Amino acid sequence: xxxxxxxxxxxxxxxxxxxxxxxxxxxxxxxxxxxxxxxxxxxxxxxxxxxxxxxxxxxxxxxxxxxxxxxxxxxxxxxxxxxxxxxxxxxxxxxxxxxxxxxxxxxxxxxxxxxxxxxxxxxxxxxxxxxxxxxxxxxxxxxxxxxxxxxxxxxxxxxxxxxxxxxxxxxxxxxxxxxxxxxxxxxxxxxxxxxxxxxxxxxxxxxxxxxxx
Amino acid sequence: xxxxxxxxxxxxxxxxxxxxxxxxxxxxxxxxxxxxxxxxxxxxxxxxxxxxxxxxxxxxxxxxxxxxxxxxxxxxxxxxxxxxxxxxxxxxxxxxxxxxxxxxxxxxxxxxxxxxxxxxxxxxxxxxxxxxxxxxxxxxxxxxxxxxxxxxxxx
Numbered sequence: 469x470x471x472x473x474x475x476x477x478x479x480x481x482x483x484x485x486x487x488x489x490x491x492x493x494x495x496x497x498x499x500x501x502x503x504x505x506x507x508x509x510x511x512x513x514x515x516x517x518x519x520x521x522x523x524x525x526x527x528x529x530x531x532x533x534x535x536x537x538x539x540x541x542x543x544x545x546x547x548x549x550x551x552x553x554x555x556x557x558x559x560x561x562x563x564x565x566x567x568x569x570x571x572x573x574x575x576x577x578x579x580x581x582x583x584x585x586x587x588x589x590x591x592x593x594x595x596x597x598x599x600x601x602x603x604x605x606x607x608x609x610x611x612x613x614x615x616x617x618x619x620x621x622x623x624x625x626x627x628x629x630x631x632x633x634x635x636x637x638x639x640x641x642x643x644x645x646x647x648x649x650x651x652x653x654x655x656x657x658x659x660x661x662x663x664x665x666x667x668x669x670x671x672x673x674x675x676x677x678x679x680x681x
Numbered sequence: 682x683x684x685x686x687x688x689x690x691x692x693x694x695x696x697x698x699x700x701x702x703x704x705x706x707x708x709x710x711x712x713x714x715x716x717x718x719x720x721x722x723x724x725x726x727x728x729x730x731x732x733x734x735x736x737x738x739x740x741x742x743x744x745x746x747x748x749x750x751x752x753x754x755x756x757x758x759x760x761x762x763x764x765x766x767x768x769x770x771x772x773x774x775x776x777x778x779x780x781x782x783x784x785x786x787x788x789x790x791x792x793x794x795x796x797x798x799x800x801x802x803x804x805x806x807x808x809x810x811x812x813x814x815x816x817x818x819x820x821x822x823x824x825x826x827x828x829x830x831x832x833x834x835x836x
Contacts, residue, residue, distance in 0.1 A: 483697060486704035493708065497715060502744065502798055503735040504826035512818050532807075609808030613749075614730040616807045617827055621732035628734060679811050 526595050528557045528603045534610040554626035563596030582633045598670050606677035630670045723765050724750040727802040731832035745783040749801035761802050762809040776816040800828040
């Protein structure tokens with residue numbers, strides 16, 4: 469009888485299978501990237517700090533009470549209308565801009581062209597210039613955090629919309645794309661200038677007042 | 682002379698039978714060591730509010746996270762205002778120590794880029810967040826990020 473030798477199983481392609489699995493896991497594993505609304509706190513004022521006097525018309529007051537209701541400039545408002553109200557306030561441009569390093573920035577020369585047709589015209593009783601416009605958010609200690617963050621988000625959206633409009637008008641490119649292209653090309657001076665220009669045209673000035681009890 | 686005749690053979694095949702073992706070992710190593718979350722949550726997973734103006738947090742090593750929400754352990758009550766630092770339920774008074782501890786782990790040049798991420802539940806109250814914020818300001822940790830899930834762009 470012929471003795472048959474036990475044939476060896478070819479295990480060569482086993483490695484391919486294992487590699488395939490390994491690569492599949494390597495590619496599909498995504499580390500949960502945390503995202504959020506970023507904010508910069510103001511520095512702690514020194515003990516003898518005297519807050520500057522700001523004209524009433526340059527402050528946009530937003531109050532949130534403990535029932536999560538909004539009071540904007542002394543009137544009740546729905547959260548959906550907040551963005552439009554904030555845009556109208558920031559982009560009012562009813563006077564002279566602030567003096568930066570001894571150089572007055574003058575009246576807002578882009579406010580009118582950025583304004584949409586259905587938005588109210590500039591008035592004497594609202595903010596002077598986007599760089600003077602301050603949004604103050606005051607909330608109650610018992611306000612829900614969700615509402616608070618929605619308000620912050622709406623206000624930030626107002627700013628990004630204005631920045632976006634100005635960017636499209638001046639440079640024919642939406643602001644997020646402009647920022648994106650600057651991020652991928654950090655050494656490009658002209659891009660940097662454009663981003664800075666838009667940012668200083670509409671600086672985000674949102675202050676958090678001490679909550680009421 | 683037949684005994685010393687050179688055997689006519691090609692290159693012997695390299696035995697690759699052990700290769701799958703090596704690769705599987707790698708696979709298992711990665712599967713076991715990959716942890717999705719580095720801290721145990723002592724509070725219930727916060728239901729994050731949603732926002733559209735969110736930015737991604739880069740440089741994970743420079744982010745310290747503070748959780749706010751409802752404690753899993755009922756002895757801390759059922760309010761949504763418990764603060765978790767590292768692995769423990771804490772109070773806002775412990776926030777400065779937490780930040781200073783986090784700072785000691787990174788090089789001095791990177792300290793200004795450190796961000797504090799606040800992961801708070803929708804129903805927590807602003808008062809708690811304000812307490813944390815005041816403590817953060819005391820230790821000059823000024824960059825914060827309110828963790829939120831990305832909402833689709835409405836209107």
